[in-house]
Amino acid sequence: MESAKKYSARLFSLEVLGILVALLFLVPFYFVLANSFKTFPELAMSTAKLPKTLFLGNYEKVWTIMKFPKAFWNSLFVTVLSNVGLVIISSMASYRMVRKPTKFNNLVFLGFVAAMVIPFQSIMIPLVKVMSSINFMDSKLGLIGSYFGFGVSLNVFLYHGFIKSIPLEIEESATVDGSSSYGVFWKIVFPLLKPMTITIIILNSLWIWNDYLLPSLVLSSPELRTIPLATYSFFGQYTKQWDLALAGLTLSVLPIVIFFLALQRHIVEGITAGSVKG
Structure with a gap:
């Protein structure tokens, strides 16, 4: 009985601490939302x-x-197409590296993992030079291609761990029934990747939707501006229109917050399932 009381008191203290920490994180949202109506x-x-x-x-x-509306469409277009490309490229590459663990594939996977630690600031100038040389500057497709390159490493790492948890026997049965390698992947394996795919889409969307630095390097035309670039127009060299900026931030954050709240339960499910096997 005494140990139960101690446990209950400890649990209550942790719950109170958790609530206080949650309120602390909500304070910035209060300031943004409240001041946007002033x-x-x-x-x-x-x-x-x-x-x-x-x-x-x-x-x-x-x-x-x-x-x-135009900035929203630009952000939505870039986010959706980047997610589609990243999911297809990363899932297929990860499946190949897991099911064909050759020395070359292991080296390629090591390269993906190593790329995750390279700071973006160290490759900004080479990125601009390469994009200019292939006429991809000031283009939404150029921006999407850049997201492919910068996002594929983490996506491959997550898919790689998840695919290891899928029993090989399921694929062998489909192969015996006459299914091709592509058929096995798209009809058997890819549907099983749903928890991790949703997790990756959420993480990519939060990153791409709120990203300012990469679009500011690639895009220059006003009609191509994404929401973060459009919001920055309220911050001039000598004036800062905080009342308008906070209203713009509220409008820009609202869609991605709704999207995140609708799918957040899949994050823990996907990451936990991906860690079943080492």
Whole structure:
């Protein structure tokens, strides 16, 4: 009985600590959301208080200044196509390296893992030079191709661990029934990768949707701007329109937050399933 009480007290303390940490992480969201409904004079007077009235003028201005529908479409186009390409390339490459563990394939996998530790800042200048030489600058397809290169390493690493947990006997049965290698992968293996595929899509979407640095290097035309680039237009050299910027941030974050909340349970499921076998 005494040990149960000690355990309950300890568990209660951890729960309280967890709630406090969660509230701490929610504080920035409060400041962004609350101040997005304030006029600039009211925001300058106090950033911590709730708005006196819900001022929607900021959102109306942001919708027009950012050309939000166009920026939203650009971000959606880049995010969706990047995810499709990364899932196809990474899953097929990982399957080949797991099922054909030759020295060359193991070396290639080691190269993917090693690429994960290379800082992006160290290859920005070579990236711009290469993209310019192949006429991929200021192009959404060039941006998508860049995401293929930078995202495939982590995706291959995650798929590689997950595929090891799939019994080989399932594939052997399909092969005996006359299925080709591609048929085995797309009809048998790929559907089993659903938990990890959803996890990868969520992680890639959070990264690509919120990325500012890579689009700022590749894209220069205003009509090609993604949401992070459009939001940055409120920060000038001498002025910072915080009332409009916070409204823009709220609009830009809302779609990806909804997407994440709808699919977050698959993250733990996918990563846990991928760690069944070493």
